[in-house]
Amino acid sequence: MMLAEGSRRWPWLLLLAVAVVGPPLTGEPYVAHLMVLGSLSALLAVGLNIALGFAGLFSFAQGAFYGIGAYVSALLVLSCGAGFWTAFLAAGVAAGLAGLLLGLLTIRLGGHYLAIATFAFQEIVIVVIRNWDSVTKGPLGLSGVPGPAPLALPGLPPLEFHSELAYYYLALAVLVLAVAVSWRLRTSQIGLELLAVRDDEVAARAMGVRAVQLKIFAFSASAVLAGLAGSLFAHYVKNVSPESFAVATSFAVLVSVLVGGLGTIMGPVLGGIALTFLPEYLRVFQEHRFTIYGALLIVVIIALPGGVAGALQTLARRWRARAQAARP
């Protein structure tokens, strides 16, 4: 598995270095803007990966959790005068509770039924947001959401988040944290138990794995990350409306996780960022975006079930085996 040994960590540290210094080097604020959105997509994908990749739970609800996080965060700041950081954490908690609810509702469901139930949950949440005019202002959404206030850390000048680049570093920090948590989870006891539940729930339960609690945990975890991403989104674009969190978003997250590599650590990150940048390069095909996503998904799932990261892992493994065989 990736990131397992110190010697294999250097490509990822290199990637991180590129991620940190790359955008400012290009001197284009638009690149930083795209990287913000890419980081948020990656964050959503990392979240879905915990539910789908680790626990095998099909979730169409990432869009809904994203939306819950965004709205909770925005409302706390706009209506209750809360600070960004409080709202940010509250968004994660609120979404996590929603994930808990979804887990509880779907505990007896597997496979297809689960997928449909999460789809239903996603739709219900969006319909509620769209129609609860008194709170969410309906389809028009909330506007004028303020950005985060400058952060004063001891010994440093206050960190401002007005520019795209600064916000990108904030999003990147959250993403790195999420990836680290994801990796730690994967290699921990809980992670192994999740994988066991994914591969064969009955056998896992026979071995004493508490499948029910773990599945609920997986949904909550994926929701928390989506909620945090939602808060970051709300305070970046500074307005929230239901359409940003509809099922198309859940679908895009699914595509990015699968294309990137389900079950891997970096696959979802690559997928999320790639799927943010791809429309920019394919700007000509902007309106055919979802046709391409659909076709891409079909091709990838037939030819590359492990996604790009999976294919890279296989290649790396073969290269290493060949290198070892070549030694006397």
Place this chain on the structure above:
Amino acid sequence: MTLVLFVQHLANGLITGGLYALVAIGLSLIYGVLRIINFAHGEIFAVGAYLGFFLWRVLGVPLPLAFVGAMVGTAAMGVVAERLVFRPLRFADPLNSMISAIGLSFLLQNLILQVGGAEPRRLDPFMSGVLLVGPIALPFQYLFILGLAGVLIAAIEVYLRRAWNGLALRASSQDPGTAALMGVNIDRLARVTFAAASALAAAAGVLVGSVFLLQPTMGVSMAAKCFVVVILGGVGNLPGAIVGGLVLGVAESLAVAYVSTALRDVVAFVVLIVALLFRPQGLLRGA
């Protein structure tokens, strides 16, 4: 007065319910025989509707012929989809074919949007005029739809019980392995299943287009409702799909009439969650 209104709403609900049943039967069939959750079935319904519209409005084909043409064309598309999107994944993880179906659904939905345009379209009704049963007005078109849906459903039932292909379908849904040993050609079966399911969905599509509107998103809401119907009726259970469809249609109609129009699409989802919580094996016993 209110009783009359109630019966009117009931009647409307039965009509939409019949259409839901028509599409849900196909979905149930595909799952029962091939163990594939065809997330793209709603889009196949939409393709059928738009194809019918195209044949009738753009090519000037008379409406009944356009109806048949839509069924045939969509059946062909269903067969192609089976070959390209589902067959390669026949022996893979069921999750993969579900994902592939999702990809197909988005592909089709966007294609419809590109080719058909975003504004709603409308097909002319097959019949005009209203039948008056006491104070209740039943448009002939609605009765025609119900009748046609009934005929198609009966045809499928007869096919399944009598024709060799039909028996093979049922045998495969019970035990694909043994059915194969008995000489059932799974490839051909898959083609037939998809063709039949797609044709039914297309029929429903054209009928819906004649009383409601054609919109690019019609596939999405239909897909969601069909899943509800299939789960209500029990997966693979054809009579269950019919009952489930009628139940959903009536529930929607009553909810919209007596509570709020915003609830139209939510009813299906709420019913779904309730059904999944309390009776995931479906309303009817047995398969």
